[in-house]
Amino acid sequence: MxxxxxxxxxxxxxxxxxxxxxxxxxxxxxxxxxxxxxxxxxxxxxxxxxxxxxxxxxxxxxxxxxxxxxxxxxxxxxxxxxxxxxxxxxxxxxxxxxxxxxxxxxxxxxxxxxxxxxxxxxxxxxxPSRDEVEELREEIGALADRVERLARTVDEHDG
CATH class of the missing domain: 1.20.5 (Single alpha-helices involved in coiled-coils or other helix-helix interfaces)
Structure with missing residues (x-):
């Protein structure tokens, strides 16, 4: 006011x-x-x-x-x-x-x-571009998981 x-x-x-x-x-x-x-x-x-x-x-x-x-x-x-x-x-x-x-x-x-x-x-x-590097990281991660599973499977058969 x-x-x-x-x-x-x-x-x-x-x-x-x-x-x-x-x-x-x-x-x-x-x-x-x-x-x-x-x-x-x-x-x-x-x-x-x-x-x-x-x-x-x-x-x-x-x-x-x-x-x-x-x-x-x-x-x-x-x-x-x-x-x-x-x-x-x-x-x-x-x-x-x-x-x-x-x-x-x-x-x-x-x-x-x-x-x-x-x-x-x-x-x-x-x-490589940023996207290509990211794709490679994902592929490497997936391969690392496969190798880990394969190693466990081999260890189970050998043991």
């Missing part, structure tokens, strides 16, 4: 000093005469409080709506940024894999060419 989080500023619903004075003077005028508020003042106070709570609720709803839109927009931007970064990272990895694969294939081809050239050079001077 980005370091610049959404900023919420409430600019609506501020009460002015003038509206506070108006409310307190109207409540005083409806007093019972003994310094206590009369029934009209109490009702007016309750109605005023209910109205203030209603307006506070509307203000909270409006603020949450506006803030929610800001947060949503911030999340959308963060998601776009994250997706772009992930796409770049995946593309970089794919390039690295392709490079390694191409290098390995090129190395294998170079090795095969070199082996072919060495075998060609060995044939020109009359030496």
């Amino acid at each position: 980005s370091d610049n989080g959404p900023t919420i500023t409430v600019t609506r619903g501020t009460r002015t000093e003038r509206s506070r004075q108006k409310q307190s003077s109207s409540a005083r005028s409806r007093s019972s005469g003994w310094g206590l508020p009369g029934p009209g003042a109490v009702v007016a106070g309750v109605v005023g409080s209910v109205r203030a709570v209603w307006w506070a609720g509307l203000g909270a709803a409006a603020t949450v709506r506006d803030a929610g839109a800001q947060v949503f927009d911030a999340l959308v931007e963060e998601g776009k940024s994250w997706e772009q970064a992930e796409r770049k990272r995946r593309e970089q990895r794919a390039r690295q894999v392709r490079t390694v694969t191409e290098e390995r294939d090129a190395l294998g081809e170079a090795e095969e060419r070199l082996r072919g050239e060495v075998n060609t050079a060995l044939r020109r001077v009359g030496l």
